[in-house]
Amino acid sequence: MKPDQLLYPTPKGLYCEAGGFYIDPVAPVDRALITHGHSDHARAGHGHVLATEETLDIMAIRYGADFAGSRQVATLGEVMTINGVTVHFHPAGHVLGSAQIAVETGPTRIVVSGDYKRRRDPTCLPFEPVSCDVFITEATFGLPVFRHPADTGEVAKLMTSLAQFPERAHLVGAYSLGKAQRVIRLIRETGYDAPIYIHGALQRLCDFYVERGIDLGPLEPATLASGGKRSFAGAIVVGPPSAFADRWARRFADPLPIFASGWMLVRQRAKQRGVELPMIISDHCDWDELIATIEGIRPGEVWVTHGREEALVRWCALQGLPAKPLHLVGYEDEGGEA
Amino acid sequence: MKAFAALLDRLVLTPQRNAKITLLTDYFRATPDPDRGYALAAIAGTLTLKTVKPALLRELVLERMDEVLFRYSYDYVGDLAETIALVWQAPEDMRANRSPPLGEVIDALQAAGRTEVRSLVRTLLDRLDASERFAFLKLVTGGFRIGVSARLARQALADFGGVDAMEIETLWHGLDPPYVALFEWLEGKADKPEPESRTIFHPVMLAHPVEDRDLAGILPTDYAAEWKWDGIRIQLSANGGNRRLYSRSGDDISHAFPDIVEAAAFEGVIDGELLIGTASRAGGTTRSFSDLQQRLNRKAVSKAMLTEYPAFVRAYDLLFDGNEDVRAESFLARRARLAAVIEQLPSDRFDLSPLVPFDSWDELERLRADPPDPVIEGVMIKGLQTSYLPGRVKGPWFKWKRNPHTVDAVMMYAQRGHGKRSSYYSDFTFGVWTQAEGRDVLVPVGKAYFGFTDEELEVLDRFVRNNTVERFGPVRSVLAEPDKGFVLEVAFEGIARSSRHKSGVAMRFPRIARLRQDKLPREADRLDTLLAMID
Numbered sequence: 001m002k003p004d005q006l007l008y009p010t011p012k013g014l015y016c017e018a019g020g021f022y023i024d025p026v027a028p029v030d031r032a033l034i035t036h037g038h039s040d041h042a043r044a045g046h047g048h049v050l051a052t053e054e055t056l057d058i059m060a061i062r063y064g065a066d067f068a069g070s071r072q073v074a075t076l077g078e079v080m081t082i083n084g085v086t087v088h089f090h091p092a093g094h095v096l097g098s099a100q101i102a103v104e105t106g107p108t109r110i111v112v113s114g115d116y117k118r119r120r121d122p123t124c125l126p127f128e129p130v131s132c133d134v135f136i137t138e139a140t141f142g143l144p145v146f147r148h149p150a151d152t153g154e155v156a157k158l159m160t161s162l163a164q165f166p167e168r169a170h171l172v173g174a175y176s177l178g179k180a181q182r183v184i185r186l187i188r189e190t191g192y193d194a195p196i197y198i199h200g201a202l203q204r205l206c207d208f209y210v211e212r213g214i215d216l217g218p219l220e221p222a223t224l225a226s227g228g229k230r231s232f233a234g235a236i237v238v239g240p241p242s243a244f245a246d247r248w249a250r251r252f253a254d255p256l257p258i259f260a261s262g263w264m265l266v267r268q269r270a271k272q273r274g275v276e277l278p279m280i281i282s283d284h285c286d287w288d289e290l291i292a293t294i295e296g297i298r299p300g301e302v303w304v305t306h307g308r309e310e311a312l313v314r315w316c317a318l319q320g321l322p323a324k325p326l327h328l329v330g331y332e333d334e335g336g337e338a
Numbered sequence: 339m340k341a342f343a344a345l346l347d348r349l350v351l352t353p354q355r356n357a358k359i360t361l362l363t364d365y366f367r368a369t370p371d372p373d374r375g376y377a378l379a380a381i382a383g384t385l386t387l388k389t390v391k392p393a394l395l396r397e398l399v400l401e402r403m404d405e406v407l408f409r410y411s412y413d414y415v416g417d418l419a420e421t422i423a424l425v426w427q428a429p430e431d432m433r434a435n436r437s438p439p440l441g442e443v444i445d446a447l448q449a450a451g452r453t454e455v456r457s458l459v460r461t462l463l464d465r466l467d468a469s470e471r472f473a474f475l476k477l478v479t480g481g482f483r484i485g486v487s488a489r490l491a492r493q494a495l496a497d498f499g500g501v502d503a504m505e506i507e508t509l510w511h512g513l514d515p516p517y518v519a520l521f522e523w524l525e526g527k528a529d530k531p532e533p534e535s536r537t538i539f540h541p542v543m544l545a546h547p548v549e550d551r552d553l554a555g556i557l558p559t560d561y562a563a564e565w566k567w568d569g570i571r572i573q574l575s576a577n578g579g580n581r582r583l584y585s586r587s588g589d590d591i592s593h594a595f596p597d598i599v600e601a602a603a604f605e606g607v608i609d610g611e612l613l614i615g616t617a618s619r620a621g622g623t624t625r626s627f628s629d630l631q632q633r634l635n636r637k638a639v640s641k642a643m644l645t646e647y648p649a650f651v652r653a654y655d656l657l658f659d660g661n662e663d664v665r666a667e668s669f670l671a672r673r674a675r676l677a678a679v680i681e682q683l684p685s686d687r688f689d690l691s692p693l694v695p696f697d698s699w700d701e702l703e704r705l706r707a708d709p710p711d712p713v714i715e716g717v718m719i720k721g722l723q724t725s726y727l728p729g730r731v732k733g734p735w736f737k738w739k740r741n742p743h744t745v746d747a748v749m750m751y752a753q754r755g756h757g758k759r760s761s762y763y764s765d766f767t768f769g770v771w772t773q774a775e776g777r778d779v780l781v782p783v784g785k786a787y788f789g790f791t792d793e794e795l796e797v798l799d800r801f802v803r804n805n806t807v808e809r810f811g812p813v814r815s816v817l818a819e820p821d822k823g824f825v826l827e828v829a830f831e832g833i834a835r836s837s838r839h840k841s842g843v844a845m846r847f848p849r850i851a852r853l854r855q856d857k858l859p860r861e862a863d864r865l866d867t868l869l870a871m872i873d
Contacts, residue, residue: 266415277351318404
């Protein structure tokens with residue numbers, strides 16, 4: 001079977017006709033394989049969901065225990081068969097529980113990377129390269145301008161600012177699944193052991209990370225009672241980025257808006273959002289990681305999805321590597337959980 | 339270069355004045371000479387560097403990069419320096435190198451000959467990281483805008499050294515980058531530097547606004563009154579052919595006003611108002627502030643500009659008569675000297691600000707309300723016996739401005755503020771009614787983000803959140819219909835025609851004077867009313 005018969009895009013998402021399943025479908029389907037728990041990839045209402053245990057748990061936290069008709073745990077590395085199509089999951093290094101999904105029939109193997117990154121993340125397993133005929137890669141940061149600096153340096157900027165502006169509440173915007181916990185963990189690795197205050201939307205996911213053995217140190221709700229008279233002066237408060245433009249943010253003393261995201265690399269982006277301290281920390285590959293991954297895996301062909309497809313396709317063409325954009329809709333790009 | 343780049347990255351995104359000062363003083367404290375002095379010069383605009391053409395930078399980046407990938411990148415980022423800073427890839431063996439300090443980069447640039455620039459820029463880009471490359475490219479392309487004025491930089495120096503900002507302003511134009519002697523003094527390691535040039539800037543004497551009861555406590559006979567002209571306050575220094583024109587905050591604006599500099603054939607230091615038109619001694623008239631704006635903030639001034647918008651100085655005071663410091667003399671004594679100096683100067687370029695005779699404060703108030711010239715924005719009240727005191731000392735000088743214009747306008751858009759106001763909609767675009775295609779529509783006439791109290795801001799913010807029609811990023815359009823909407827009383831200092839605004843008018847210094855919840859949008863003012871106010 002040709003690769004583009006094994007898996008092809010449909011309005012509901014990437015579809016495997018032979019296996020009768022979708023990967024990360026954007027609309028309810030009978031059978032879904034899910035790469036990770038971000039809401040644009042993992043939606044509620046499918047008949048049957050196959051995903052890693054952590055991803056299933058995350059979906060239950062976000063959507064309630066009845067988020068799907070039935071569910072099945074995919075153990076990393078275990079070979080499974082669905083209607084004669086072989087599938088296996090491998091770590092993607094994106095967030096806790098994130099996986100790439102290999103789909104094969106006969107001699108043809110396609111790896112769907114889902115979202116992934118290559119650098120160290122203390123809150124999830126590292127990306128595992130899987131050889132394949134077709135590698136489907138994301139391209140969220142698929143432009144040569146995106147070269148994310150070392151995250152230690154980015155966290156150091158926050159710590160410097162805390163010392164410089166002890167009278168201001170440092171409000172760190174970070175997406176509630178993955179980024180928030182990673183940022184908190186990175187802050188802990190600098191030796192910072194004071195309580196970190198979190199927005200209510202982060203509570204259950206942080207609890208879940210802690211249950212899975214990731215030490216986030218003392219966390220307290222960012223409520224008026226816990227902030228006391230000082231109104232969080234000199235404290236670190238972590239919350240979803242949208243909350244900082246909300247009335248919720250008024251409880252803080254002279255807030256210093258911070259945003260942990262790969263988008264913060266572009267100054268105008270930071271300025272538009274009113275961010276004073278950008279922290280360039282991403283859960284996606286930067287340009288160098290994308291091309292190093294493709295060079296490492298050496299697939300026969302590359303399909304590029306959500307993001308800046310054209311630049312990565314152009315780069316593949318310059319390498320003499322067949323590549324095409326795979327036009328999938330429904331995944332957040334601009335300002336998404338990047 | 340690392341610390342400098344980090345400082346710029348923070349300054350660009352920091353809106354609060356005090357936070358900017360903290361960032362600057364911390365940098366001055368932590369950074370050695372000459373780097374901090376060069377950084378100061380770069381920020382305050384006193385650093386002269388060879389500029390590198392964008393075309394050269396483009397060529398350098400394309401030596402190593404596919405043109406199509408570069409184009410995709412540039413299209414996305416939109417700023418050439420930033421794109422190159424981000425996409426530049428140093429060879430593997432260059433990356434481990436120590437990044438050069440700012441001083442070394444500037445020395446290398448200044449020493450490089452014409453033919454060496456290309457390879458020097460390439461080598462520097464290789465040795466710097468992305469953030470440093472951005473700072474470097476902004477320096478050498480002359481596109482250095484970081485939201486810090488020279489004045490704010492001097493305030494940061496004053497805070498750093500624990501001295502008064504006026505002391506820095508006095509020294510400033512007598513010193514050159516990298517300001518080593520200045521920093522040594524501010525750190526208490528050396529005496530205060532004494533610049534040789536006598537054309538340095540001297541701190542200006544400022545007036546207090548007249549407040550309730552101020553006038554009840556003083557006698558009209560102890561004071562003189564002058565018109566307050568709507569130009570910009572300047573200080574003109576001339577010493578042995580060396581002439582400088584300063585703004586009241588000590589910025590050297592000589593290059594923008596060669597007509598004034600050329601006419602300044604005197605010895606001493608004059609305090610006055612810079613205006614457009616012809617001085618009254620030559621029988622001329624004074625033109626509006628918007629004409630003056632044509633000549634402000636320009637790097638070069640064309641011949642046509644000089645002819646079309648001639649500048650002159652209306653003199654208020656004299657600080658130095660020749661080499662003699664006369665600031666300790668009385669207002670009347672200084673004014674007599676000033677009159678003699680002005681008499682010698684070209685009659686079309688210099689005149690003496692006339693005194694306004696009055697017997698009582700009531701009489702002066704009447705004169706203030708109905709001045710003889712539209713370019714007058716109020717009166718100045720000056721103690722006859724007082725010396726010229728730098729800064730804003732209460733008592734010797736008062737300013738009594740004409741009441742502002744007001745207009746009732748309708749809120750059209752609101753934008754979230756910064757810093758403390760980041761969770762409030764606090765910047766408001768307002769409009770007035772006009773006819774278009776046979777019906778009444780609102781046309782935006784200005785934007786204001788202050789004038790209201792904290793309590794009023796709560797009210798405004800609640801209105802915006804509950805009446806949003808559309809969202810565009812941080813901006814919301816709000817309900818603004820004849821019978822539904824929010825009327826704002828907007829106060830402003832003046833209004834002028836403007837081709838840059840859709841409405842054709844631009845307000846000066848607009849602010850929210852009152853919330854008019856008692857009014858319906860249909861009762862707000864019309865554009866014709868504003869057009870009629872244009873002087």
